[in-house]
Amino acid sequence: MDLHDRGSILSDATRVSLFALIISLALQGCGLIWDVAQFIRPVTGNDLESICERGRLHVGMAVEPLRPFVFPAVWTDEGRRVTGLDTELVREIATSLSKQCRGQPVAPVLRLVRFRDLFVELNEGKLDLFVSAVSANIPSPTRAGLAYSIPYFYDGGIIGITRRPEVAERVRVTLSKARQKQEDKLTSVQAALAGLSVAVQSGTSADVFASTHLKNATLVLCDSLPAAFESEDPAIDVILGKEPVLKFMVERVRRDWQPLVLERGKPLLWTREHYSVVTAEESYRLRGFINGVLFQLEESGRLAEIRRRWLEDVYAYPRRAASEGLPFAAEGVVQHYDQGQCRWAGPR
Amino acid sequence: MKIPAHRFLAAAVVWSMAWASAGLAAVTREEAEDTARLLAALLDAGRVVVDRNQALIDDPRKGQKGFTPEFFEGQVRSEFRERTAVDLGHLDPARVPPLARELLPSLVQASKEVVTDAQVVINQRGIEYKNFIPATFGSQAAARFSRKSSVRLKQTALQPRNPKNTPDAYETAVLRRLATQSSRSAPISELTDEGKTLRVVSPIYYTKDCLKCHGGQAGEFDISGYPKEGAREGELAGAISVTIPLDR
Numbered sequence: 001m002d003l004h005d006r007g008s009i010l011s012d013a014t015r016v017s018l019f020a021l022i023i024s025l026a027l028q029g030c031g032l033i034w035d036v037a038q039f040i041r042p043v044t045g046n047d048l049e050s051i052c053e054r055g056r057l058h059v060g061m062a063v064e065p066l067r068p069f070v071f072p073a074v075w076t077d078e079g080r081r082v083t084g085l086d087t088e089l090v091r092e093i094a095t096s097l098s099k100q101c102r103g104q105p106v107a108p109v110l111r112l113v114r115f116r117d118l119f120v121e122l123n124e125g126k127l128d129l130f131v132s133a134v135s136a137n138i139p140s141p142t143r144a145g146l147a148y149s150i151p152y153f154y155d156g157g158i159i160g161i162t163r164r165p166e167v168a169e170r171v172r173v174t175l176s177k178a179r180q181k182q183e184d185k186l187t188s189v190q191a192a193l194a195g196l197s198v199a200v201q202s203g204t205s206a207d208v209f210a211s212t213h214l215k216n217a218t219l220v221l222c223d224s225l226p227a228a229f230e231s232e233d234p235a236i237d238v239i240l241g242k243e244p245v246l247k248f249m250v251e252r253v254r255r256d257w258q259p260l261v262l263e264r265g266k267p268l269l270w271t272r273e274h275y276s277v278v279t280a281e282e283s284y285r286l287r288g289f290i291n292g293v294l295f296q297l298e299e300s301g302r303l304a305e306i307r308r309r310w311l312e313d314v315y316a317y318p319r320r321a322a323s324e325g326l327p328f329a330a331e332g333v334v335q336h337y338d339q340g341q342c343r344w345a346g347p348r
Numbered sequence: 349m350k351i352p353a354h355r356f357l358a359a360a361v362v363w364s365m366a367w368a369s370a371g372l373a374a375v376t377r378e379e380a381e382d383t384a385r386l387l388a389a390l391l392d393a394g395r396v397v398v399d400r401n402q403a404l405i406d407d408p409r410k411g412q413k414g415f416t417p418e419f420f421e422g423q424v425r426s427e428f429r430e431r432t433a434v435d436l437g438h439l440d441p442a443r444v445p446p447l448a449r450e451l452l453p454s455l456v457q458a459s460k461e462v463v464t465d466a467q468v469v470i471n472q473r474g475i476e477y478k479n480f481i482p483a484t485f486g487s488q489a490a491a492r493f494s495r496k497s498s499v500r501l502k503q504t505a506l507q508p509r510n511p512k513n514t515p516d517a518y519e520t521a522v523l524r525r526l527a528t529q530s531s532r533s534a535p536i537s538e539l540t541d542e543g544k545t546l547r548v549v550s551p552i553y554y555t556k557d558c559l560k561c562h563g564g565q566a567g568e569f570d571i572s573g574y575p576k577e578g579a580r581e582g583e584l585a586g587a588i589s590v591t592i593p594l595d596r
Contacts, residue, residue, distance in 0.1 A: 065475060073469045074479050075479045080468065316569075319574065339411075339472075339474035
């Protein structure tokens with residue numbers, strides 16, 4: 001029996017199944033099966049409808065604390081909860097989606113994963129969207145295939161904090177002198193941090209900034225912000241990170257650290273960033289829908305109220321976690337809960 | 349299909365016996381009081397174990413804390429035995445009434461489930477305060493237990509931080525009475541609902557450890573962001589309230 005004869009024995013359906021099986025086996029472990037599925041049946045036109053059909057919105061959030069945007073894994077009288085500004089935003093989006101889906105309730109289903117894995121999981125199709133104080137205006141090769149909504153937070157940016165008063169003083173004096181000489185701010189920041197060990201959370205906008213601009217500093221890459229605070233070897237002189245997050249830390253949690261400031265305590269902001277909801281590039285309808293929701297929230301003043309609640313008000317986050325937090329499944333989190341470590345970046 | 353009369357009758361007898369033992373057995377006041385006392389002691393033992401391990405749970409430098417459901421259960425059994433002289437591993441019928449023998453293992457199970465669920469929270473590294481404290485443990489354990497039982501277990505206080513722990517009219521009256529007493533009081537037990545229900549309110553008093561969050565300057569915020577109550581050691585903190593229908 002030759003190959004041609006064998007082909008005639010198999011039905012069309014069997015041949016298609018066999019082909020699909022071979023392809024899927026060939027692509028196992030390559031992370032390409034989703035791509036193939038997308039090629040055959042792209043979700044481009046029906047991303048919103050598929051969310052309506054399943055009644056669930058798969059949302060990714062960082063397992064690392066990005067307070068006040070994400071307070072991950074808080075224990076409450078209701079069980080495990082995630083709360084924070086980003087959680088409140090997710091609630092608003094899910095509520096609007098329920099209306100969009102002709103009253104069919106859409107429940108947000110949270111996946112808590114490492115910040116860097118959010119990008120991977122979205123690309124793999126495990127998430128419809130993710131939020132975690134993600135800077136939308138930071139170009140990075142790791143963010144290919146993703147797209148951002150209009151901003152929901154405009155006053156982000158990178159700042160530095162230190163535990164050593166002499167470092168704070170050195171930065172302040174260096175920048176003051178540079179200002180008098182009318183030197184470029186970035187150049188003077190580079191000079192101020194030269195020789196110091198500067199920690200960033202890998203994959204964040206601070207990582208991108210430090211890798212690009214702080215050539216004279218010794219860069220330390222940390223798996224999370226808590227890891228940077230805890231690191232003794234390598235010892236950390238300065239931590240770079242998101243201004244609202246580090247501000248929350250030094251004001252409420254780690255009062256032994258202080259922000260690097262200019263003269264008269266003026267904040268030293270090194271970038272201007274705005275935070276957005278992240279979707280897959282091809283999720284046009286979902287992104288358009290989210291943009292509409294954010295615009296309405298902004299117009300109505302509700303978004304400003306949400307920002308004020310989390311950034312300015314004094315509050316008990318466990319209480320908010322209990323009353324308005326979102327539950328999450330423990331599966332998939334266990335392997336991520338460890339904050340990880342810090343290591344020298346080496347040449348990049 | 350015809351069912352033979354003798355089979356039908358046998359089934360009816362078995363059903364009625366099962367029904368009586370499962371749901372309609374009457375409970376004496378004495379048995380209900382003993383059961384309520386033991387349930388309150390067991391819930392409080394769990395709270396004490398959480399409190400005793402609070403530094404470990406809130407250690408930001410440790411990932412796996414070893415505060416597993418099994419570890420917790422071992423400590424609870426020991427604490428409970430010390431308080432009541434009852435061994436949870438061997439519930440002696442001579443000392444423990446039938447209702448308590450039925451319910452104590454359920455509360456142990458509910459408490460362990462809470463600790464199991466909280467593992468992902470407890471074992472976070474880099475986060476100091478996780479809100480896994482005696483009160484939140486107790487609320488969850490009591491709620492889980494009550495969902496599976498006709499007996500209701502609840503933590504309550506005159507000014508609870510958790511609105512769900514707000515006292516009902518009966519609890520409010522008892523708590524007010526307890527708050528005016530200068531010395532520690534034994535559990536208060538009364539029949540309500542025309543004698544059909546037993547209510548037991550077992551007071552909890554502030555200890556030194558509680559004062560980290562509840563003591564100090566009233567209105568000042570504690571680590572979780574709640575305003576402190578300005579409490580002092582030995583003052584009434586709240587109570588564990590047990591409601592047992594006597595006609596079960």
